[in-house]
Amino acid sequence: MRAKKVAVIASAPSPRREAASRRLIEATLDCIATLGLRETTVPDIAARAGMAVGSISQYFAGKEALYTAALDAMAREFAERVADRVAAAGPSPARRLCAYVDAYFDVRTGQRRKVAVWFAFWAEVQAQPQYQAVCAGHDRAHDALVESLVSDLVGPAHSAAQARLLTSCCYGLWLELLTAHPRPSREALHALAYQQLAALFPAHAGEFAQTE
Amino acid sequence: MRAKKVAVIASAPSPRREAASRRLIEATLDCIATLGLRETTVPDIAARAGMAVGSISQYFAGKEALYTAALDAMAREFAERVADRVAAAGPSPARRLCAYVDAYFDVRTGQRRKVAVWFAFWAEVQAQPQYQAVCAGHDRAHDALVESLVSDLVGPAHSAAQARLLTSCCYGLWLELLTAHPRPSREALHALAYQQLAALFPAHAGEFAQTE
DNA sequence: TGAATATGAATGAATATTCATTCATTGAAG
């Protein structure tokens, strides 16, 4: 009996529900990107999702739950993009590192709209423990990956510091996307990230050819 | 009549008023750092400043005006710190660049509390034009300074890209202060920033001795 | 005493959440 009930609850939601949840999350990300966390209202999200305000409660416990789900979805997408690109890069450590950087300036994950959302959440990470919880899990895996990529290229001696300088630089370049005047293109920042690779790993500078 | 009134308004505020404004701005920065822009309320700010909520309207036109003043004050302080340190560094281009980096991890401007506020505003820069206006002015001066510092060291050929990589890295390291686990110390990040200097300008690596 | 400043309860606008009702889709019965 109990087992059966649990099974029912755990069963996959209907495609319709799934689609509606997704649509709400996308609408939330859009609103946060354009209005910010502070100015985004529930009616805004509903309007952009093409739903009534009341419908949201069918899918999420409240605005905060929706925010958290949106953050999680975005973090998941980014992690996936990184993993996919690195996996597709083959065995060369240099190419794998390139693939990692590429993910930051990918047309999907590196677009202004997404980056704005990252920064919106980071700004509140201090104050909102639930955001911190979502980020912490993803960060742990991310940091481990970067360090292994760097370590594969130059050995473990200074890999921790170099890994940190690489990711910090990528995040800093992301910030340029939001604040710089005139607005830099994704491509320009991507090229700068490759310069950072060359600066950090001069012995492999020739291997960091930008392929896209 | 009208002229007189304008003159009175434009005259220097009394020391008392000055102190109260300052106290309010400090309280605002504190609240933003711990609660975020979204959760900070006017009663929060008043309480932390040791004032009544109604008193705020004596000094600022509203919450947003207070926020903007706080952002401006912080940006001013940072610019001042950079200018002071660079001026104190003497004529050596390498030491001047070190001084620039030092300002980012200064015990005052590079503290967690301040960095959290920077990110809080950056997250909203897209949505709030008034924040953009405040930042734009300071950014212009900042970017020009960095590029001149870099140019003095290595010439103008690639100075723009290298300057951007340096500042991006500093901002990225600031972000670590907010999101990394375990929380890195200011000193650790400062040391990493020096490694970035050495990586970007290998010909001068020996000159980037950390003095503090 | 008069002017300037401080106070904080009262106000009302903004907004998240709730819920009784409506609507569409699916599946069963005739």
Add this chain to the structure above:
DNA sequence: CTTCAATGAATGAATATTCATTCATATTCA
């Protein structure tokens, strides 16, 4: 094949809450 009931989803007006702002009164200063 048609009709009818059952389920799940969508709706948005109504409600409750939060919070910035105001202002009549009290206090301090010169």
